[in-house]
Amino acid sequence: MKKIFKRFIAFVIIICGFWYMFDHIASKSKGEEVKESVLNFSKENKAETIENNDGDDKLVLVNEEHELDKNFKPKDLTIPNITFVHGTSNEEKHVSEIIKEPLEGLFDAAKKDGITLLGNSGYRSYKSQENTYNNRVKSQGENIADSYVARPGSSEHQTGLCIDVTNQKQSFVKGTKEAEWLDKNCYKFGFIIRYPYGKKYITGIEYEPWHIRYVGKDAAKYIHDNGITLEEYLEK
Numbered sequence: 001m002k003k004i005f006k007r008f009i010a011f012v013i014i015i016c017g018f019w020y021m022f023d024h025i026a027s028k029s030k031g032e033e034v035k036e037s038v039l040n041f042s043k044e045n046k047a048e049t050i051e052n053n054d055g056d057d058k059l060v061l062v063n064e065e066h067e068l069d070k071n072f073k074p075k076d077l078t079i080p081n082i083t084f085v086h087g088t089s090n091e092e093k094h095v096s097e098i099i100k101e102p103l104e105g106l107f108d109a110a111k112k113d114g115i116t117l118l119g120n121s122g123y124r125s126y127k128s129q130e131n132t133y134n135n136r137v138k139s140q141g142e143n144i145a146d147s148y149v150a151r152p153g154s155s156e157h158q159t160g161l162c163i164d165v166t167n168q169k170q171s172f173v174k175g176t177k178e179a180e181w182l183d184k185n186c187y188k189f190g191f192i193i194r195y196p197y198g199k200k201y202i203t204g205i206e207y208e209p210w211h212i213r214y215v216g217k218d219a220a221k222y223i224h225d226n227g228i229t230l231e232e233y234l235e236k
């Protein structure tokens with residue numbers, strides 16, 4: 001009889017142990033669910049703020065910490081009258097309407113100075129950026145991809161306010177006459193070199209002499225004259 005009683009007590013203790021364990025796991029996952037929904041809520045809020053931007057906000061900040069909603073698309077996409085490098089997709093030939101004329105002016109001024117600039121990649125949808133990023137991860141790994149390709153939603157190309165330019169050799173690197181010309185002159189038309197040399201610790205992106213971003217003439221001149229980034233300009 002004593003034996004049976006002992007077994008019964010042991011059985012109760014085991015059952016209680018299981019009950020406590022399951023309850024603990026359930027409440028923990030419930031807690032995580034709550035945490036996740038709070039995160040989602042704040043993300044959605046943030047995305048909504050940017051989504052409501054009418055596309056004319058030329059100072060919109062897009063980076064890893066300020067992402068665009070995956071449904072964000074500028075309303076007024078148009079193809080500027082510039083020469084594109086062979087192979088540019090139809091989507092990438094588009095830019096936001098407000099940068100069309102400044103961009104054409106920039107390309108014309110370059111031509112007058114004997115510099116040939118070519119359009120390479122303007123607007124890219126969330127989906128295109130996602131493909132570009134995933135392909136780079138596949139070919140070179142996540143670390144390199146993160147240094148050179150923005151994650152979907154954190155690319156300025158989704159705003160239509162920027163464009164990658166190149167030269168005829170398609171080697172638009174530091175020291176080429178085209179890169180130097182662009183660096184010296186793009187601010188006159190309201191553009192900045194968005195990812196300057198030595199500023200990765202601020203922008204999160206390696207030096208990209210080919211990526212110009214429209215911010216309007218006043219901001220571009222200030223940013224150029226002071227050698228700062230858009231992030232620093234917006235915090236001043």
Ligand SMILES: [Zn+2]
Pocket residue numbers: 157162163164210211
């Ligand atoms: Zn770019």
